[in-house]
Amino acid sequence: MLAVCVDAPGGPEKLLLRSVPRPNPKDGEILIRVHSTALNRADLLQRRGLYPAPQGASEILGLEASGVVADLGPGVKGCWRPGDRVMALLSGGGYAEFVSAPEAHVMLIPSHLSFQQASAIPEAWLTAYQLLHFVGQVKPGDVVVVHAAGSGVGTAAVQLARLAGAIPIVTAGSPEKLRKAEELGAAAGFNYKQEDFSEGILLFTEVKGMACGTKTSELEWVSPGRGADVILDCIAGANWEKNMRSLATDGRWVLYGALGGCPVNGDLLGKLLAKRGQLLSSLLRSCSLQYKAELVKAFTEKALPHFSPDLLPVLRPVIDSVFAVERIAEAHSHMEANRNTGKIVIDFPDFQSLKSVNLDA
Ligand SMILES: NC(=O)c1ccc[n+]([C@@H]2O[C@H](COP(=O)([O-])OP(=O)(O)OC[C@H]3O[C@@H](n4cnc5c(N)ncnc54)[C@H](OP(=O)(O)O)[C@@H]3O)[C@@H](O)[C@H]2O)c1
Structure with a gap:
């Protein structure tokens, strides 16, 4: 799969798009085929080597993603089906075509929100x-x-x-x-x-x-x-x-x-x-899986319904800009210069041809 990698700490020019092995969903995890991810300030620090991934987390940058369920790991309890539109809070790994996340950190995308809008929700x-x-x-x-x-x-x-x-x-x-x-x-x-x-x-x-x-x-x-x-x-x-x-x-x-x-x-x-x-x-990234699961549950029950136009007050993710993943360095520079108002979204290519993706590749 394609992923954005950082071989040596430094500026945006250190971000490299290349092929890496696809993650396998572990016990209780869902594999997501990523449509969009979004930038967070923490990504800039991690790229500079100032904010390492917590133990056990993917070294790949990216704290949130939206896409579809591609596969289920053993022990997944929910009624997730391949193709479900989902967004997830991640402790890393979002800057890639596939990412694995504990099912308790995954949310169904409200029907009228796009993948781009959904990717702007989890971390922020x-x-x-x-x-x-x-x-x-x-x-x-x-x-x-x-x-x-x-x-x-x-x-x-x-x-x-x-x-x-x-x-x-x-x-x-x-x-x-x-x-x-x-x-x-x-x-x-x-x-x-x-x-x-x-x-x-x-x-x-x-x-x-x-x-x-x-x-x-x-x-x-x-x-x-x-x-x-x-x-x-x-x-x-x-x-x-x-x-x-x-x-x-x-x-x-x-x-x-x-x-x-x-x-x-x-x-x-x-x-x-x-x-x-x-x-x-508070530092969310290093909180326990259980804490994050409780947070996702509370947010899903109390706030997520308000992303529908039918429930007042209506909440809306604010998107500053959308970049194709090939322009990830430009996106990082944009954030580093404090130019964004709201979220900077990154799109992965070929999502429309998802059905032809060989998941065993
Ligand atoms: N603790 C956690 O769990 C957690 C989780 C997520 C994010 N965060 C933190 O939340 C903050 C926002 O993250 P984000 O990804 O949403 O950021 P963002 O979209 O990149 O926005 C950051 C904005 O902060 C302002 N800023 C930068 N340096 C400043 C300074 N020295 N004094 C005053 N304002 C300054 C800039 O806007 P102006 O044009 O207004 O200056 C900048 O655009 C970051 O500090 C991030 O590390 C913490």
Whole structure:
């Protein structure tokens, strides 16, 4: 099968498309013939040798994929049939024509979503879902700050915060990304390159609190100037003081990335203690198979039905661009330059001729 390989750590030019052995589905696994995969920031780190695959995972990049069921491993319990349209959360291996995944990490694709749209869901949406619900314990009426609002995870988190009845407010580095976030449901947005977002967040909660006399359902939970109940933080070091300032007393600060570096200078712990803040962190890829299975189950029951146009609010994967796999290096450069709003999808060739693929090859 064709797969994208990295022989030596480095830039996008190190990505090579070549033929490798097709994986065999192990006990309880489903083999998927991949139509599309999607990029994640972790792929860039792994390509540079800074984020190795967890033990036992495929060395091939790719944390999510969509396609059809090609084969079932021994011990698969569900009623999967060859040809079923599926998408999967992966711990690696998505940048290939075939990938194997535990059946509990595989979801049927809602009928009206394309393979490209489906490939944009598993990693970003499951991450956002677990940050909000499993880690951040979001409640209706909570003010939730979503940093990097134009990212794959950010575009999902804004919509899922709304679905949870919370009030998402966002930061991003361009007016286009902020506009998209507002279209997806953000109540306010701040360009972190041009303004101090902590000022904006305190002002937002203050203004909304004072308008509370009107008793609108959305605003009555917000007290004047108290800050955010939950902060979804993938920036870390560079933002810590502004995050600390933006956090409400008893707020939950959920760290899940470090785009702004890790070093912290200053009295972080003292300030956190003064607010009784909770500093939480999460890395989905290294979580146990069982944890991921529970996450997939919860997401499938609570969020996936909302990808149908019949159930409000409607959730939609945001696709920035689609590249053929031969242009994978260009796709990586696009993400590395922070140009994407939403997901970058990669298509594999010859999917239409699937029926003629010899699966024993
Ligand atoms: N913990 C987990 O389990 C988990 C799972 C998935 C993803 N993640 C993390 O989630 C984050 C988003 O991932 P993704 O794949 O969705 O990303 P993405 O689509 O590549 O978007 C990342 C965006 O972050 C912004 N950004 C980059 N550097 C920044 C900086 N120093 N300060 C502020 N903003 C910055 C850029 O947008 P602007 O134009 O707004 O600057 C960039 O486009 C990453 O940190 C990733 O590692 C964590």
